[in-house]
Amino acid sequence: MSKRLESKYKIDRRLGVNLWGRAKSPVNRREYGPGQHGQRRKKPSDFGLQLMAKQKLKGYYANIGERQFRRIYQEAVRRRGDTGENLIQLLERRLDAVVYRMKFAPTPFASRQIINHGHILVNGKRLNIASYRVKDGDVIEVRQKAKQFAIILEAVASGERDIPEYVQVDTGALKGTFVRAPNLADVPYPVTMEPNLVVEYYSR
Known part of the structure; x- marks a missing residue:
C-alpha cells in the first residue's frame, strides 16, 4: 500500500541510522551515507548535531514538511512546561x-x-x-x-x-x-531522539 519505500530508506541512509528499527533497512548492511562521499567521516559542528536531531525527528514521523514541523514546534513553545517534551507529545498525538x-x-x-x-x-x-x-x-x-x-x-x-x-x-x-500523551521516556523510539537539540536549533 505504501509506495514510499525507496524514499523512506533514503532517509535512513542519509541520517546513518535505522530510524524505524526495521530489518529491511539498508543501514543494517551499510552504516555510511549514500554517494561517493558517503564514507567520509567528520566530526559534526553544534549546528550539525542540532540539524541532525531535527531531521531524525521529522523523518521518523513520515518525513513531516518543514512548515508543518515548525508550526508544531511553535505550538510546543506556547504550551507550559518543557518545550522538548511538549514537542514529543504533540507529535505523538498526530x-x-x-x-x-x-x-x-x-x-x-x-x-x-x-x-x-x-x-x-x-x-x-x-x-x-x-x-x-x-x-x-x-x-x-x-x-x-x-x-x-x-x-x-x-x-x-x-x-x-x-x-x-x-x-x-x-x-x-x-x-x-x-x-x-506520553513523555519522551515512554516513546519506543528505535534510535535516540534529542528534542532538546531541536529546541536549540529553532532558538538560534
Missing part, C-alpha cells in the same frame, strides 16, 4: 502516529496513506486527516471493509514492535484508545 503505535500500519508512511484513503474511524467518525490531533480517550478503529487488508493484518501480527502503554488496543477488533 493521528498517523497513533495508528502506527497501535500497529494498524507497518510504517508511519503506510499509516498516513491508510488514513488518507479513509480507512480509519475516530470516535465512530471517518477521518482522513493524518495530522488530526487525537485527544485523551479518543477511540481509533479500522473501518470494517479495511479489516481484511493484508498490510494491516501483517502489521498487527508483526513482532518488530511492541504497543506502548499510552495506547490500549484490542488487536482482534482492530480498535484502540489513546489513553494519554
Whole structure:
C-alpha cells in the first residue's frame, strides 16, 4: 500500500541510522551515507548535531514538511512546561502516529496513506486527516471493509514492535484508545531522539 519505500530508506541512509528499527533497512548492511562521499567521516559542528536531531525527528514521523514541523514546534513553545517534551507529545498525538503505535500500519508512511484513503474511524467518525490531533480517550478503529487488508493484518501480527502503554488496543477488533500523551521516556523510539537539540536549533 505504501509506495514510499525507496524514499523512506533514503532517509535512513542519509541520517546513518535505522530510524524505524526495521530489518529491511539498508543501514543494517551499510552504516555510511549514500554517494561517493558517503564514507567520509567528520566530526559534526553544534549546528550539525542540532540539524541532525531535527531531521531524525521529522523523518521518523513520515518525513513531516518543514512548515508543518515548525508550526508544531511553535505550538510546543506556547504550551507550559518543557518545550522538548511538549514537542514529543504533540507529535505523538498526530493521528498517523497513533495508528502506527497501535500497529494498524507497518510504517508511519503506510499509516498516513491508510488514513488518507479513509480507512480509519475516530470516535465512530471517518477521518482522513493524518495530522488530526487525537485527544485523551479518543477511540481509533479500522473501518470494517479495511479489516481484511493484508498490510494491516501483517502489521498487527508483526513482532518488530511492541504497543506502548499510552495506547490500549484490542488487536482482534482492530480498535484502540489513546489513553494519554506520553513523555519522551515512554516513546519506543528505535534510535535516540534529542528534542532538546531541536529546541536549540529553532532558538538560534
